[in-house]
Amino acid sequence: NAGVMQNPRHLVRRRGQEARLRCSPMKGHSHVYWYRQLPEEGLKFMVYLQKENIIDESGMPKERFSAEFPKEGPSILRIQQVVRGDSAAYFCASSLPGTGVKNYGYTFGSGTRLTVV
Amino acid sequence: GQQLNQSPQSMFIQEGEDVSMNCTSSSIFNTWLWYKQDPGEGPVLLIALYKAGELTSNGRLTAQFGITRKDSFLNISASIPSDVGIYFCAGQLAVGGTSYGKLTFGQGTILTVHP
Numbered sequence: 298n299a300g301v302m303q304n305p306r307h308l309v310r311r312r313g314q315e316a317r318l319r320c321s322p323m324k325g326h327s328h329v330y331w332y333r334q335l336p337e338e339g340l341k342f343m344v345y346l347q348k349e350n351i352i353d354e355s356g357m358p359k360e361r362f363s364a365e366f367p368k369e370g371p372s373i374l375r376i377q378q379v380v381r382g383d384s385a386a387y388f389c390a391s392s393l394p395g396t397g398v399k400n401y402g403y404t405f406g407s408g409t410r411l412t413v414v
Numbered sequence: 415g416q417q418l419n420q421s422p423q424s425m426f427i428q429e430g431e432d433v434s435m436n437c438t439s440s441s442i443f444n445t446w447l448w449y450k451q452d453p454g455e456g457p458v459l460l461i462a463l464y465k466a467g468e469l470t471s472n473g474r475l476t477a478q479f480g481i482t483r484k485d486s487f488l489n490i491s492a493s494i495p496s497d498v499g500i501y502f503c504a505g506q507l508a509v510g511g512t513s514y515g516k517l518t519f520g521q522g523t524i525l526t527v528h529p
Contacts, residue, residue, distance in 0.1 A: 301456075330515045339420075339502055339519030340457065353516060388456050392515070403517075405456030 299324070301391050301406035302371075309412045310379050318374040318409045322391030323402065328352075329372040331364055334386040334408070346372060347394075379413045386410050417441075420503050420520030427493055428528050435501060435523045436487040443505030446479045446486040447517065451500045460501075461488070493527050500524050 302321040310316050322329050328347055332340040342356040346366040357364065361379075366372040376383055392403040420437045427433060437446075445464055449457035461472050463479035463486060470477055476489045486503055503520040 328515060330517075332517075332519075337522075339418075339504075339521050340517070342516045342518065345515035356516070390456075403459070403515075405458070407454070407456050 301326075301389055301404050303387075303389050303406035303409050305409060306407065307410045307412070309414060311414055312380060313378050316376040316379050316383070316411055318376075318387050318389075318411070319371045320374070320389030320391070320406060321371040322389075323404055326391035326393055326402065326404075328392045328394060329366050330390045330392075330403075331372075331374050332388045332390070332405075334388060336385075340388060343374075376411075379411075381413050384411055384413045418503055418505060418518055418520040420523055422523060423521065424524040424526070426526045426528065429493060429495060431493055433490040433493055433497075433525060434487060435503075436485065437503035437505075437520045438485045439505060439518075440484070441505075442483040443507060443518075444483070445506040446477070447504040447506065448475075448477050448486070448488045449502045449504060449519075451502060451522075453499075457502060490525075493525075495527050495529055498525055498527050 301323055304319050330345050331343040334340045344357045344364045345353040349368055361377045363375045386408045388405050388408045390405045393401040418437050418439050447462050448460045450460055451457045461470050461477040466483050467481050468479040474491045479486055500522045502522050504517045506517050
């Protein structure tokens, strides 16, 4: 019973390149959430997606960042033209539909550590 | 937007001691959560609280949802070396009875336990 799978675990990009982070939710989970964690800080919400729909992107920077959760395949967080300030750990979580974190299995993956050089 | 203030920022304790940390918010949350994060890993849920005033235990951990819905605390009794890690509080709103996915996290408490 695999958990939330994120890959790659570590990603190094030069300034100006594109970063693509992938998240495969737990089996049966149809909701995906992306968070960013800067060093020595808590997680900051970025975006909440259901299959083929963006529900809440209030935490996503307006430029260079985009997210999708297609009907088939993993959710993708895409960062275009990366800058040094994008260096962070990016976490994905998934859940069943419904209210309550505990009752609907809101589970985090192990994250992707992005380093921009 | 909502902000959670978590304290203390760090704690250094001896094995066997009890630990207490808390979170306060400028906004009301309908759910309070406590997570633990180990180095290089994602947060793992420890305790979820759904009602104001609720007191819930999970082994040596006890957490309470404040009456005002703007605060919560976590206690760890008889600490052991594997309690080392970063502890985060988080709040969740529930809007219109449907799952509102956004969690707001505190800044974290770094716990170090000396054997």
